[in-house]
Amino acid sequence: xxxxxxxxxxxxxxxxxxxxxxxxxxxxxxxxxxxxxxxxxxxxxxxxxxxxxxxxxxxxxxxxxxxxxxxxxxxxxxxxxxxxxxxxxxxxxxxxxxxxxxxxxxxxxxxxxxxxxxxxxxxxxxxxxxxxxxxxxxxxxxxxxxxxxxxxxxxxxxxxxxxxxxxxxxxxxxxxxxxxxxxxxxxxxxxxxxxxxxxxxxxxxxxxxxxxxxxxxxxxxxxxxxxxxxxxxxxxxxxxxxxxxxxxxxxxxxxxxxxxxxxxxxxxxxxxxxxxxxxxxxxxxxxxxxxxxxxxxxxxxxxxxxxxxxxxxxxxxxxxxxxxxxxxxxxxxxxxxxxxxxxxxxxxxxxxxxxxxxxxxxxxxxxxxxxxxxxxxxxxxxxxxxxxxxxxxxxxxxxxxxxxxxxxxxxxxxxxxxxxxxxxxxxxxxxx
Numbered sequence: 008x009x010x011x012x013x014x015x016x017x018x019x020x021x022x023x024x025x026x027x028x029x030x031x032x033x034x035x036x037x038x039x040x041x042x043x044x045x046x047x048x049x050x051x052x053x054x055x056x057x058x059x060x061x062x063x064x065x066x067x068x069x070x071x072x073x074x075x076x077x078x079x080x081x082x083x084x085x086x087x088x089x090x091x092x093x094x095x096x097x098x099x100x101x102x103x104x105x106x107x108x109x110x111x112x113x114x115x116x117x118x119x120x121x122x123x124x125x126x127x128x129x130x131x132x133x134x135x136x137x138x139x140x141x142x143x144x145x146x147x148x149x150x151x152x153x154x155x156x157x158x159x160x161x162x163x164x165x166x167x168x169x170x171x172x173x174x175x176x177x178x179x180x181x182x183x184x185x186x187x188x189x190x191x192x193x194x195x196x197x198x199x200x201x202x203x204x205x206x207x208x209x210x211x212x213x214x215x216x217x218x219x220x221x222x223x224x225x226x227x228x229x230x231x232x233x234x235x236x237x238x239x240x241x242x243x244x245x246x247x248x249x250x251x252x253x254x255x256x257x258x259x260x261x262x263x264x265x266x267x268x269x270x271x272x273x274x275x276x277x278x279x280x281x282x283x284x285x286x287x288x289x290x291x292x293x294x295x296x297x298x299x300x301x302x303x304x305x306x307x308x309x310x311x312x313x314x315x316x317x318x319x320x321x322x323x324x325x326x327x328x329x330x331x332x333x334x335x336x337x338x339x340x341x342x343x344x345x346x347x348x349x350x351x352x353x354x355x356x357x358x359x360x361x362x363x364x365x366x367x368x369x370x371x372x373x374x375x376x377x378x379x380x381x382x383x384x385x386x387x388x389x390x391x392x393x394x395x396x397x398x399x400x401x402x403x404x405x406x407x408x409x410x411x412x413x414x415x416x417x418x419x420x421x422x423x424x425x426x427x428x429x430x431x432x433x434x435x436x437x438x439x
Contacts, residue, residue, distance in 0.1 A: 016041040020086040025053035027275035029092035035288040037439045044439050045084045057318035060438035068099035081109050094161045098123045112295045114248045114271035122269045126158050126186050135245045136238045137265045139189040152190045193258025198235045199280045202248045210302050211239035212280050224276040225313045234264050250291035279311045319433050327401035331408040332364035349434050361385045363395045396420035
């Protein structure tokens with residue numbers, strides 16, 4: 008049966024493809040039939056080549072040559088849309104949109120300019136929503152603590168609380184670009200939003216930031232507050248964002264929600280909105296092309312918790328995977344779904360799958376029971392005492408078995424790389 012599809016509607020370059028923002032865009036669009044994904048990032052150690060099958064080296068927007076590099080990547084991959092995935096990239100792409108031969112998925116340049124500066128955002132929206140006091144000069148501070156952070160920072164980099172005039176002076180001496188704000192000690196929330204340039208605000212979903220690392224919400228739950236929608240509508244009328252955007256608020260000592268920042272982009276933890284039915288990157292592509300779209304968020308209660316994820320790059324080449332059944336493919340009566348995912352990825356590359364097992368029961372019945380029948384190109388049901396190495400005949404190949412003794416014997420006899428269930432994640436290839 009053919010699974011061929013037509014040319015995707017969108018050929019999307021995510022730039023830079025190395026940020027948490029980029030990885031959320033990837034997750035949101037990875038299996039979208041209308042989108043083919045590509046990434047570009049600087050020639051430094053970063054995660055993009057591990058997550059994207061097609062990755063280009065393009066300097067960051069802070070360095071010379073970035074526009075030429077980006078234009079070259081766009082031409083090479085016939086890119087139709089560029090998704091900025093960093094605050095500096097958002098502004099640079101908006102300012103140079105006329106020189107980029109692809110559509111930039113973002114808000115108007117003036118919105119990007121205002122929101123790139125936290126002080127400009129606060130001043131622009133001070134008459135729109137409650138904002139923290141912004142101190143123009145350190146001498147204006149009469150009460151501590153105050154909060155100090157870079158005017159154009161991201162990810163909480165360089166942010167600190169000053170508990171005295173001496174601490175404040177030291178922080179500003181170390182980085183004069185920092186701004187001084189009223190300290191907000193209360194709960195912090197992010198509100199993921201979506202706006203259509205003609206219909207206005209179409210979605211505002213709040214979430215509470217329970218645990219934050221480097222400015223990213225690692226643990227978050229949905230949270231509804233009437234003020235979220237009110238603030239979102241006011242901000243949208245004042246800025247006129249296009250597509251996805253978000254704002255962050257925090258309670259002051261009196262419990263009033265005050266605006267921390269606005270960003271005209273995808274938030275890294277907006278996955279919480281996505282799994283509740285609001286795919287903000289996909290909606291932004293629709294909005295960018297002025298295509299009709301509807302939003303129907305679910306009301307289910309969901310909590311997201313984030314942690315590091317492992318992806319690997321290696322030089323292994325193999326055309327066949329040999330693997331064991333008991334305690335490898337099926338463990339304690341459960342299918343090892345992580346291993347099955349690796350097998351299906353291998354099948355997609357034309358890899359041959361061979362099951363080598365001494366299973367003592369009715370093997371075909373067990374394969375049917377676990378819905379694994381038909382997965383393998385060959386099933387070898389060995390008799391007791393038959394060495395598995397005798398049946399590892401293809402090259403290049405890899406061998407997967409839970410038994411250390413079996414792995415040792417096969418490697419000694421054949422030289423093929425061997426893996427256990429604990430090491431087989433090296434073979435996982437999640438590049439899109």
